[in-house]
Amino acid sequence: MGPALFAYRPWIDGAGTPAPDGTRLEEKTLLLYEKSTNTEEIINTLRGYQHGDEWEGGAWLTTGAGKSSVVFAGTKSSGAKYWYGWIHPAGAEHPCVETDFVGQFSVCRMADGTPCPATDLTGCTGHSDFRGWWSTRFDAQLIFYDPADLAKVAQGQISPGTPQPYAVLDIDDHLYMNPDAVEEEMLGRGDQRRYRIGSVAFDRGNGLLYVLELFADGVKPVVHVWKLRS
Numbered sequence: 001m002g003p004a005l006f007a008y009r010p011w012i013d014g015a016g017t018p019a020p021d022g023t024r025l026e027e028k029t030l031l032l033y034e035k036s037t038n039t040e041e042i043i044n045t046l047r048g049y050q051h052g053d054e055w056e057g058g059a060w061l062t063t064g065a066g067k068s069s070v071v072f073a074g075t076k077s078s079g080a081k082y083w084y085g086w087i088h089p090a091g092a093e094h095p096c097v098e099t100d101f102v103g104q105f106s107v108c109r110m111a112d113g114t115p116c117p118a119t120d121l122t123g124c125t126g127h128s129d130f131r132g133w134w135s136t137r138f139d140a141q142l143i144f145y146d147p148a149d150l151a152k153v154a155q156g157q158i159s160p161g162t163p164q165p166y167a168v169l170d171i172d173d174h175l176y177m178n179p180d181a182v183e184e185e186m187l188g189r190g191d192q193r194r195y196r197i198g199s200v201a202f203d204r205g206n207g208l209l210y211v212l213e214l215f216a217d218g219v220k221p222v223v224h225v226w227k228l229r230s
Contacts, residue, residue, distance in 0.1 A: 001033045001034050001042065001044070001046060002045055002049055002053070002055075002161075003031060003046065003055040003058065003143075004033070005029075005030040005058070005070070005150065006029055006030060006032075007030055007154070008027040010025065029153065029154070029160045030153050030154055030160070031145070031150060031160055031163055032160035032161060033046055033160070033161045036051065040106060041113075042109070042113030044161040046143075046164070046165075047165070048078070048111075049113075050076075050078070050079070050109070050111070050133075051082060051084070051109075052077030052082050052134060052135045052138070052194070053074065053076055054074045054075040054194065054195065054197075055073070056074045056197050056200070057072070057073050057074070057198065057201075057211070058070065058071060058072040058073065058200055059071055059209065060147070061228060062204060063207060063228050063229070065230040067230070068147050069145065069146070070144070070146075070147055071144050071145075071200070072143050072145075073140075073141070073142050073197050074197050075139070075141075075195060075196040075197055076138065076139050076140075076141045077133065077138055078135065078137050078138065078139045079092075079135035079136030079137035079138070080110065080111050080136050080137070081095055081110055081111070081116055081120065081136050082109055082134065082135040082136070083095040083096070083107055083108035083109070083120070083135075084097060084098055084101065084107045084108070084131075084132070084134075085097040085098040085127075085131060086124070086130065086131055086134065087127060087128060087130075087134055087185075087188060088124050088127065089124065089126045092136050092190065092191050093136055094124070095116065095122075095134075096122075096127050097122065098123070099121070099122065099123045102121050108120050128186075129185070130185055130186045134192065136191065136192070137192070138188070138192060138193060139170050139172055140170065140172050140175055140197050140213075141170055141171065142168070142169040142171060143165040143167070144166055144167040144169070145163055145166065146163070149163035171211075171224075172196075174224060175196060175213050176213060176217075177193060177196070178193060178216070180215075180218050183215070183219075187215060195214050197211060197212065198211075198221055207227060207230075208225055208227055208228070209225070209226040209227075209228065210223055210224070210225055211223070211224045211225075211226070212224075
């Protein structure tokens with residue numbers, strides 16, 4: 001219930017000898033929140049977590065002045081309500097849940113993780129075929145973690161679900177937001193647009209952070225570039 005991060009090395013000795021085919025590489029957990037498959041409760045999560053969150057890429061940022069941060073980029077489900085089902089044709093403020101699953105798990109939750117009132121546990125007609133986790137709102141975000149917190153996890157000083165972002169940057173104002181209206185039934189539109197962000201890469205030599213915006217040029221992505229300040 002949040003981004004996950006593991007460290008590993010693809011070699012088996014100091015000489016850089018590659019591991020044999022089929023080897024399970026030893027990993028070190030740096031960040032790992034509770035799994036939604038383990039519990040119905042919204043506990044030990046990324047702060048503000050919702051089931052519709054999408055974290056598509058990340059990078060370890062450094063500056064010439066010695067500052068560093070770990071950044072994840074994605075589309076954050078950030079609405080007042082989120083639900084499993086479809087977009088409601090009547091508007092973003094209305095849940096449209098998959099009623100076959102009511103009683104099996106919480107198909108609709110408020111922003112604080114508590115279940116929605118019974119009046120929201122209804123379906124709707126005229127919806128698209130794209131069932132999934134929807135929200136009244138999504139936002140494209142960069143979230144920043146202190147590497148010192150991740151080091152504490154690696155050293156066993158704190159649990160993998162303890163670190164939280166020290167900063168959140170909303171980047172919607174820099175996006176094209178699907179100007180050609182591609183696949184809107186699948187992607188959503190307006191505040192309910194999903195899949196805004198793709199992969200991330202960092203040019204350490206030049207201090208440039210590259211972030212893909214999906215469906216920004218027809219079905220093709222566009223690369224946005226940010227310059228880190230020292």
